[in-house]
Each structure stands twice: as C-alpha cells, then as structure tokens.
Amino acid sequence: MKTRPLQPSDVQLLARWAEASGFPYVEPNGGTYVVVDEEDRPVMACAPHQIMELYLWADPEQAPAVKLYALRLLHDGMIPAMQALGIHEVNAFLPPEIEWKFGRRLMRTFGWVRNWPSFAKRF
DSSP states (O other): OEEEEEOOOGGGHHHHHHHTSOOOOOOOOOOOOEEEEEEEEEEEEEEEOOOBBBBOOOOSSOHHHHHHHHHHHHHHHHHHHHHHOOOOOOOOOOHHHHHHHHHHHHHHHHHOOOOOOOOOOOO
C-alpha cells in the first residue's frame, strides 16, 4: 500500500463510503490524501477541513450580568459578520474547568449545540 493525493476518479467512492458510514459527506479539498492498494484502489482517505474557532476574553472584574449582556451583543453582532465571510459554523473548545457551566449557558441562552469531542495533533 502507498499514499497519494486524491484523484478525481476517487471522489465518487469517498461519497459512497460516507453514505455507508452514516456520517455527512464533506467535499474533499486539495489537501486530501488516499491510501491505495497494489492496484491503486483506495482503501482509506483523509481530508483536512478548516473550522472556525472562537476565543473569548472578558474582564473578570465585571458583574455577571454585565458580562452576559456583553456576550449577547458580541454573539448577535458576530453572526452577520461571519455569514458575510461565508462562515456558517463556529466552534468553541472549552477548558474542562468551565465546560459544564459555560457550555450550558451557550446551549440554553444562545442555541449552541454540543459538538463532538476534539483531539489535536501538534507538529
């Protein structure tokens, strides 16, 4: 087996694999690599997919009500700005020490949904 860049002839197969897995199909991009067997038949593929991650900074000395109001203003103001840039999903990776409380706030007040757990590879 060996790896090679994705070829146009591979795309239909990846779509079938995605459908069979039950996960949504993400159109592969130029960074997609494929593992192929000795007859150049794909056996696995991996594609990078860029996501938008949000960072939040807040004055720790402000009252909770002030911070919530400011968060609402940021939230409501950023959505049209993100959409204008063609961004239709953002992610917040919360540290474990605030994930339970702040994550609940994002879901209940702002309509966020819990996403999949994340793993990182640094290189």
